[in-house]
Amino acid sequence: MLQPIYDEILGRNPGEAEFHQATRELLDSLGPVVARHPEYTDAGIIRRICEPERQIIFRVPWVDDAGQVQLNRGFRVEFNSTLGPYKGGLRFHPSVYLGIVKFLGFEQIFKNALTGMPIGGGKGGSDFDPKGRSDAEIMRFCQSFMTELYRHIGEYTDVPAGDIGVGGREIGYLFGQYKRITNRYESGVLTGKGISWGGSLVRTEATGYGTVYFANEILKNAGDSFDGKSVVVSGSGNVAIHAAEKVAALGGRVIACSDSSGYVVDEAGIDLDLLKEVKEVRRERISAYAEARGGSARFVTDGAVWDVPCDIALPCATQNELDEKHAVALVGNGCAVVAEGANMPCTPDAVRVFADAGVTFAPGKAANAGGVATSALEMQQNASRDSWSFAHTEERLEQIMIGIHARCLETADAYGAPGNYAAGANIGGFIKVADAMLALGVI
Ligand code: NDP
Ligand code: 2IT
Numbered sequence: 001m002l003q004p005i006y007d008e009i010l011g012r013n014p015g016e017a018e019f020h021q022a023t024r025e026l027l028d029s030l031g032p033v034v035a036r037h038p039e040y041t042d043a044g045i046i047r048r049i050c051e052p053e054r055q056i057i058f059r060v061p062w063v064d065d066a067g068q069v070q071l072n073r074g075f076r077v078e079f080n081s082t083l084g085p086y087k088g089g090l091r092f093h094p095s096v097y098l099g100i101v102k103f104l105g106f107e108q109i110f111k112n113a114l115t116g117m118p119i120g121g122g123k124g125g126s127d128f129d130p131k132g133r134s135d136a137e138i139m140r141f142c143q144s145f146m147t148e149l150y151r152h153i154g155e156y157t158d159v160p161a162g163d164i165g166v167g168g169r170e171i172g173y174l175f176g177q178y179k180r181i182t183n184r185y186e187s188g189v190l191t192g193k194g195i196s197w198g199g200s201l202v203r204t205e206a207t208g209y210g211t212v213y214f215a216n217e218i219l220k221n222a223g224d225s226f227d228g229k230s231v232v233v234s235g236s237g238n239v240a241i242h243a244a245e246k247v248a249a250l251g252g253r254v255i256a257c258s259d260s261s262g263y264v265v266d267e268a269g270i271d272l273d274l275l276k277e278v279k280e281v282r283r284e285r286i287s288a289y290a291e292a293r294g295g296s297a298r299f300v301t302d303g304a305v306w307d308v309p310c311d312i313a314l315p316c317a318t319q320n321e322l323d324e325k326h327a328v329a330l331v332g333n334g335c336a337v338v339a340e341g342a343n344m345p346c347t348p349d350a351v352r353v354f355a356d357a358g359v360t361f362a363p364g365k366a367a368n369a370g371g372v373a374t375s376a377l378e379m380q381q382n383a384s385r386d387s388w389s390f391a392h393t394e395e396r397l398e399q400i401m402i403g404i405h406a407r408c409l410e411t412a413d414a415y416g417a418p419g420n421y422a423a424g425a426n427i428g429g430f431i432k433v434a435d436a437m438l439a440l441g442v443i
Contacts, residue, residue, distance in 0.1 A: 002027045002034070002046070009050055016099030018319055022106045022344060023050050029426035032415045037434075043442065045434045052105065053086075054078040057098070058148040060126055062140045064133075073097075074145050076124035078158055079105035082436045085156055086122030087112055087372060089163030089192075092141075092170065094129040101125055103319070104163070107343055108372070110429025111365040114404050117376035122158055124149070130165045142173035149174075150181050155188030155382070161375050162192045164318065167238055168204070172197075187382040191375035195387075200378035202393040203371075208242025209394070210370015211314060211341040213401035216250060218337055218360050218421075221409075227251035232310040234258045235317030236279045236286055239341040239368065243314050245272055256308040258317065259286040263305035268296035309333035316341035327353035340364035351422065366404050366425040373400045 009023050027046070034041055060072040075098060078086040088108040091100070101123050109121030128141055152158060162171055171192045178189055187198035195201060202209070212226075219225050229252040233240045236257045244254040253269045259279075264270075264286055271293060278289045290299035306313065306326035313335050315322045319342065327350035330338070338354055339362040340346060346354075346361070354361045374397055381387055388396075408424030411431075417423035 002030060005046055005050070008047065012051075013099070013102070016102060018103035018344070019099045019106065021320075021348065022103040025344075025348065025422075026106075026110070026426050026430065029417075029423045030430060032417075033427055033430065036415075037431075039438060040434050043438055045437055048437065048442075049080065049109065049430070049433065050106070052077050052079045052102065053081060055098070055102075056124075056152055060128070060141065060145050060148070062137075062144045064137055070141075072126050072128040072141070074124070074126045074148060075101040076149060076152055076158070076160070077101045077105040077122060078152070079121045079123070080109045080433065081120035082433050082440060083113055084118035084120045085154075086158040087119035087161075087375065088121055088123040089125075089161045090166045090170075090174075091123070091125035091163040092128045092130050092165035093125070094127055096125045096127045100319070104343055107365050109433060110426065111369045112372055113429040113432040114366055114407060114425060115369050115373040115376060115400055116403060117373055119159075119372065119376050119379075122160075123163070124160055125163065125166075128165075130170075135169070138170065139173045142170055143177040146174045146177035147181065150178050153178075153189055155186055155379070159188065159375070159379060160190055161372070162238070164237065168192065168194055188379050191378040193378070198378075198382055200374060200381055200393060201388065201390040202397055203374045203378055204238065205242040205245070206374035206397055207239045207368050207371030208244070208316065208341060209246045210373070210397055210401045211239070211243050211316070211339055211367045212246035212250065213370065213398050214362055214367040214405055215312060215314070215337055215339040217402055217405040218339070218362060222360075225251065226312075229253070229311040230255050230309070231312045231314060232256045232305055232308050233314045233316050233341075234263075234305050234321060234345070235315075235342065236275060236289075237317070239371070240314075240316035241272065241276060241279065243316055243341050244270055244275070247314075248272065252312070255310065256305050257286070258305040260317075261285045261287065262299055262301040263308075264290045264297050264299050265308055266290075266293060266297040304329075306330050310335055312337045312339070314339055314341050315345035317345065318342055319344040320347050321345045322350050323347045324349035324353055326350060331357040331359060335359060338362070339367040341368050343368065360419075361421060363422045363425050365429060366408050366421060369404055370397050370401055373397065
């Protein structure tokens, strides 16, 4: 019954493979929902939810340190504002094109709904490659990007944040330029800000911590814990580093992590201070970690980080980084839980391998929702001109993740898919948005 809707998506959005993948993955869960709720079909909810409310594409010219004019393309897809202002990150990576931004914006709708916070879904970014660029070049790029983007965003309209290639440094330059152009100190227009200029404690850590809180709920549900577990994390950016930090705090041992150049295995457990120094301060490749660590660590370029035997896998790098053969390797090595810190890192074939093998799989739209949820807490603090303690904010984050976990399980149960977190997340997020769309009429 949903095939005609998927065919329509393929026809309307040619060449956008990641967007097709994300919509298909949602539609695959919605069969029991449309059977029980004909009113959604009558109101065209699914067709409307798959069509962005607005898509903005713009030119981003800037001058590099050698005085050469460089040209990039900027995007902001304002996907769905039913529950609140569009909310979602900005990604700066050479692979960015409309199909990636649309897949991310689409995921964001349902993820944001699951948090229970009043935020709609959106995403943006650019094909700009920050690697090897000086601070001055990053600043000029961010200023040019915001010189166009500013007219589309606002604390009640659209609130960007970070994603791959966009962290505290970039949010600073973006906020500075927004403030300058608008002559307004509108803190709530961006999240992920520095603590002294409107940011929230815990936002930096929130996505990684939240993913581990979610995985911890899965383990608790099975009468288990992180204590003594070996864990493999992919990536070594914001999400990966903070996921590793929380795993260690809960008694687990992170034995491998990666970047796009390869991976490191460190059986003694990744030294997080050293990893942060290498990746966040020196901005070097992951091999520099193994060189500095010596003895227990080795840098590997063959195969994938998923070849390292582990109890729990946390993919925290990028979309489609864990495919069928990686899933088979993980299953063969006894991995029991996979929780996605990244957005859509597991391919549909990999997810099927996990399901067949009885591996518990937590999809990104549930497991990595702690980042955007804490962004919503940052918006709350900005709106009330307040700032909360680390402990209070982290407690809110943990409760939100526990709540999302429970909602996934309850919804999966209610729709005949007990224990299926992907079905629970898709259906739970969808129904929340669909009911509100019904109330708001055909818009
Ligand atoms: P960062 O830029 O901080 O780190 C990204 C990491 O992933 C780096 O180690 C990077 O390696 C690796 N990576 C990126 N692209 C590729 C690629 N094509 N192949 C192999 N490795 C790659 O980003 P984040 O940690 O913020 O984001 C990671 C994931 O988490 C993304 O999927 C993002 O959408 C998702 N996410 C992020 C949230 C946040 O709050 N930041 C919230 C929710 C989800 P290299 O440096 O070599 O490129
Ligand atoms: O994918 C994501 O949820 C993010 N990159 C965070 C979005 C946000 O607005 O904090």
